[in-house]
Structure formats: structure tokens, C-alpha cells
Amino acid sequence: MRCMGRSMVKYKYATRMLSHCEKSCGDEVVNMPGDNFGKEPFVSSMRDVIQNELMPVAIGSVNGSAVDKARKFVAVLGVSGGCDSMALLHGLMSILKDQNGSLVCESIHYKCEVHVVHFDHRQRGEDSDKDKLFVRNVWKTINQGVHKINFQCFTWGNADDSGATTSYAHFSQESARKWRRSLLQKVLFDECGDRYPGIVLTGHHADDNDETLLLKAIRGAHITSLSGMGSYSQFPSNNTKGAEFTVFGRPLINVRKRGLQRSLSSHLLSWREDASNTSDKYLRNRVRNELIPLLSELAGGDSALQVNKFFGATQDLFSLATYLNILRSGSCI
Secondary structure, three states: OEEEOOOOOOOOOOOOOOOOOOOOOOOOOOOOOOHHHHHOHHHHHHHHHHHHHHHHHHHHOOOHHHHHHHOEEEEEEEOOOOHHHHHHHHHHHHHHHHOOOEEEEOOEEEEEEEEEEEEEOOOOOHHHHHHHHHHHHHHHHHOOOOOOOEEEEEEOOOOOOOOOOOOOOOOOHHHHHHHHHHHHHHHHHHHHOOOOOEEEEOOOEHHHHHHHHHHHHHOOOOHHHOOOOOOEEEEEOOOOOOOOEEEEEOOEOOOOHHHHHHHHHHOOOOEEEOHHHHOOOOHHHHHHHHHHHHHHHHHOOHHHOOHHHHHHHHHHHHHHHHHHHHHHHOOOO
């Protein structure tokens, strides 16, 4: 990854005012959002999804009496250092700043405890190290402010400051996904137990949703399976105490990546760019870098491209056709 965005001279270092700049990511104190950041449209969208869609599910998964006594909510964020995860982190901190450190669900205020989790997959040499340093520096800078957050880093194959090791012999996209999910669940349970409600938040956005749908279509999925990612997924909990399941929330699912990039850049906020995202090694990258831009151009722009709605309408038509066939065959009274 390369470090993207801008930096301001008022912090502990100075750099050229470029929209895309490469920095060492050593002991830098990175720029933080100003008071106007909370007015960005994606932050408003995040707030609505978290408080109106995600929190009711997460709170409903734990014992009601414990929630009533606690009035505390735990948010575990997966932060790679990329554009989407930095937007997720800065967006959540902006929401908490505006709401005095709380999230609100059904008019009840819950003090929010934030845990940032970074995963070092050790697949890109020095760039992986720079990603970790960058996220750590963001965490340190945030903790100079009013709202404190926690930080953990897990490293593939090694026992590190987390004390955890992987149980997978070989690295693959699927094994890495399972590794991240299990550790995010563990961090959430360690902090919540059977005492507090909580949620895992990831930076998946509307472009990721389109990629998932198109990949399913390319691979020949049945029309009934052509559904994208919702605002959350639920995974069974492996713990005997606490919530019955873990909620993985996607508060940016309605936002385009270009919108996130514009918001971060306009507020001089940096992120890391993963060079492997431009490689044709993975089919998802080709869908992202070639197919979606072409579809967007043909549709008339990002705002006109509605992959999710198209497949949703197609499923509705299929369901209607199936129902009419049942009526026609006399199988339904």
C-alpha cells in the first residue's frame, strides 16, 4: 500500500500538499477530521444504518436485563488502513464526537467503546509493515483527543502483541477471511461477554456489493441466489455466554467508494492504497477495475449504475413467473 491523501503542517510533520502522496509512515501523527466532517453525506448515512438497522439487532441478541443495566455498546472495527476502513473509523469517531461519545438506539443513549483491529497478513513485505504503522499512528493520534479507543494487531502465522497465532497451514483469500472473522468475534466477546451488546463493523461499501453480485452472475449462480450484501450478517457465536450470534455490520453499504475518497481528500485525510488491488490475479479485481467502470460508463455514471436494484427486480420477476406457473398448473387454490 501507498499512503494516500493530504497532511497538514500543524501536526508533527510537514509534507507537500498533494492529493496522492507517499510517506514513510514511521512515527507520524496523521491528520484528523475537523468539526465539519460530520456534515459529510456518508457520515449521515453511517449514522442512520448503525443506529436504526444495526444496533437493534445487536442489542436484541443479548440478555435484556444486562443491556438495561449497562447502557454501554462495544464497536469492534476492522481497519486495514485503506480508504473504506479509514472512512469507517473517522466517520464513527465523528458521530461519537457529535453525540458526546454515545450511540443512540430507540431514544436510549449507549456509551460506545471502540476497538480498532488491524490484520497483518504478511503477504506484501515492507508495505504490510507500513500499513500496520499507519493504522497504529492513526490510533495514537485519535487517542490524543477526548474519546479514547483501543487497538490490537494480529499477524498471520505469528504470536504477536495479541498472543494469537493462525491455525491455517497455507494462506488463501478464504482462509484469511475465516481467520479475520474468528478473531473479530473473539475480540468482541472478550469485551462484551454476557454484559454488553456489541457489533463488528467493516468498511464494505456499495461498490463491494456490486462486485459480489456480478461475480455471482459470472459464476453462474441461480437467479434466486443473486443477492448482494445487506447492511449486516449474523454468524453463530462459539461462546456459551453472551450473545447468541455475532453481528457483522456494514454501515457504508449504501455509499460509493468515490464518494468516500472525495470526502477524505476534501478534509486532508490520508489512507493507504494496496497496489495488489490493481492486479489481474484475482477475478474480483478485474470486475472492479474493468467491468464495473464499463457498466458505469454505459449506464451514465456511478449514480446511474444500480446493479443491486437490477438483480433485485430480476428476482422479483422470477418469483412472479414461478407463482403464475403454479397458478396455471392448478397446483395452487
